[in-house]
Amino acid sequence: MKIHKEGYASIFISIVVVAIINLLTLFFVSPAYPVLGSIVTVITLVLLIFILSFFRIPKRIHAEGEDIIVAPCDGTVVVIEEVQADEYFPDKRLQVSIFMSPLNVHVNRNPVSGEVLYSQYHPGKYLVAWHPKSSTDNERHSVVYRQNGKEMLVKQIAGALAKRIVNYLKPGDQVKMGEEMGFIKFGSRVDLLLPLDTEIDVKINQKVKGGVTVLGKW
Structure with a gap:
């Protein structure tokens, strides 16, 4: 370790x-x-x-595969629902949210391999990470990945304790699934906005591990 x-x-x-x-x-x-x-x-x-x-x-063996989406962080799945995208996408998306407690590993990893199309920091509030409006009102950093013509958005969201988000990606980067995308200090959450036809393989309240747990297929 x-x-x-x-x-x-x-x-x-x-x-x-x-x-x-x-x-x-x-x-x-x-x-x-x-x-x-x-x-x-x-x-x-x-x-x-x-x-x-x-x-x-911690040392881990990361998942591999062309069509899978892996968890970008350790934590607990707290949201799986269809939402209207509030950033980048004009349409509805399938949102999967993972809450990270202070006891979780806080490294954030790329959920897929592909090209980074968009990387944007947003200042904001510090509502508790499980608050419904934390996804849109809190300090956050959004990244859009494209793989084989499909696109997803991943948000690193600050919580009541997390007041520093680090993201290493910029538009044009070619990244690999499981590699580091950033870090959030002291409790937070990560949202994924996925195509509506994504097959989800996790459930609410399920514990997941970054780079290891397969969230679904697209």
């Missing part, structure tokens, strides 16, 4: 803060209140371990 490059600064700052807190506790708290000093040490170390785990990149 590796640590994602987006976490280097956060992890460094966290280590410095934890070290300072524990040194101050050691000299000024523990001598008079040893139990309290131990509690502070345990809590800060647990928080540091959490931050380290948040930026983890």
Whole structure:
């Protein structure tokens, strides 16, 4: 397992803060209140371990196939419904939304191989990620992929805690399924807007893994 490059600064700052807190506790708290000093040490170390785990990149065998769509992130499927596209597409699309908790791996991956047609950042609000309007009102980054004449849009959506979206793609890029497309820090969701005739192979509340779970075929 590796640590994602987006976490280097956060992890460094966290280590410095934890070290300072524990040194101050050691000299000024523990001598008079040893139990309290131990509690502070345990809590800060647990928080540091959490931050380290948040930026983890576990080793996985990614799915392969020409007509499949894989999950772009780890999380839970919370929406499968037909919607009117609010961006790029003028027609109705099949929306699949995946909620990412702070405990999930937060690397985002390309759901298909193909060409990037569109890549656009949108500033916005920070509603909780499961709020229906988070898809259209929150900070987000949208990417459109084209494969064999078919197109899909993927939105990285910030949540109440996630306030930094990273996306590495630009129009004209040729990408491979399962490779990194970006990263979202601290809880969020990812929406996919797919053609209406897409065959969906997942269900509501199903747990999925980025680059591994097959969401459907198109």
